[in-house]
Amino acid sequence: MAFCNKFGGLMKLSQTGNVPVTSMIGSLRYMSTKLFVGGLSWGTDDQSLREAFAHFGEVVDAKVIIDRESGRSRGFGFVNFSDETAANAAISEMDGKDLNGRNIRVNVANERPKELIVKKMS
Template identity: 60%
Template sequence: MALSAKLGSLLRQNAQLSMTSVVNSIRCMSTSSTKLFIGGLSYGTDDQSLRDAFSNFGDVIDARVISDRDTGRSRGFGFVSFANADAASSALSMDGQELNGRNIRVSFANERPSAPRFGGGSGSYGGGYGGNSGGY
């Protein structure tokens, strides 16, 4: 009797977990299915050349090459957002194709969870080994 109750409880938990993952997957697909991650970009690729490369797949809402905050130099990846999911899906065919001398990687972008802006860190400015003892 106890075994069947335990088994029933496990089955209910698994059904709840899988339903939650299905809901999260649907939510993720509906919010990010028009945004693509573009990796392996040449350092010479800018926002406009990225937009031009993907505009023949559909209406490009935004094309952005991510640059380093300190140097301003491209970090070698970017994002392209389309007006609809069909255009984004067809643009996946660019995966492995050459753009400005580099073979690029194209995939659906994953939404990055927002990080806390203040606090939440687990270290100090000093870092080091040995705390206040001054040791290495």
Template identity: 60%
Template sequence: MALCNKLGSLLRQSAARSGHVPVGSMLNYVRCMSSSKLFIGGLSYGVDDQSLRDAFTSFGDVVEARVITDRDTGRSRGFGFVNFSSDESASSALSAMDGQELNGRNIRVSYANDRPPRPRSFGGGGGYGGGGYGRDDGGFGNPSF
């Protein structure tokens, strides 16, 4: 929380001098104030959910620690997420762990961004002709039907 207070103070000073606050800085300040989920990048392939949790528990109560894996191979994709019960714990973990070594690799720690919803598509989309249902050529790129 001290980091957020310091950042807020710097933003106010910057606004007083220039007359405006940079949008990017303000967004980071808001994110800092209300985010308890961290993105962890650059993970070694040997890191699993438990070792990720263990690396971050000294900063506060870890609600969830998850290494993202490839659905086909089950192998780590080299990144994961740690969710804390409080924003203060997440902030101190970010400050202390960003750039530090974990299992032989320097990790990158930042606040996690919400993933935008993916548009849903119904029907079609596949096939050999790049199309699908409702096409004038009979579907699947074969006009001889």
């Protein structure tokens, strides 16, 4: 369902000329390759997260989410792979495994509902 929503939104924007085709294709390409990684230790940073997942395939981006007020990790992050095969292998191998002293959860990232984004921006 998230794929259909994203694709429909991108198609509407592309018809208005606001989104280049390469951007649209890039957005679709990364949809099934973005992973949510939960249960991270406070000491895990972007680089160590990238290194933990790099042997499954090309990591396009690895980001630990940081609390704005404290500057400390919120305990979760996201890893983007260049292909779906690598992402699936990472899920299979890393879900429930130990990373920096914590058992992590790894699954396909869900797209954030638009209502939450609008409320946060208000």
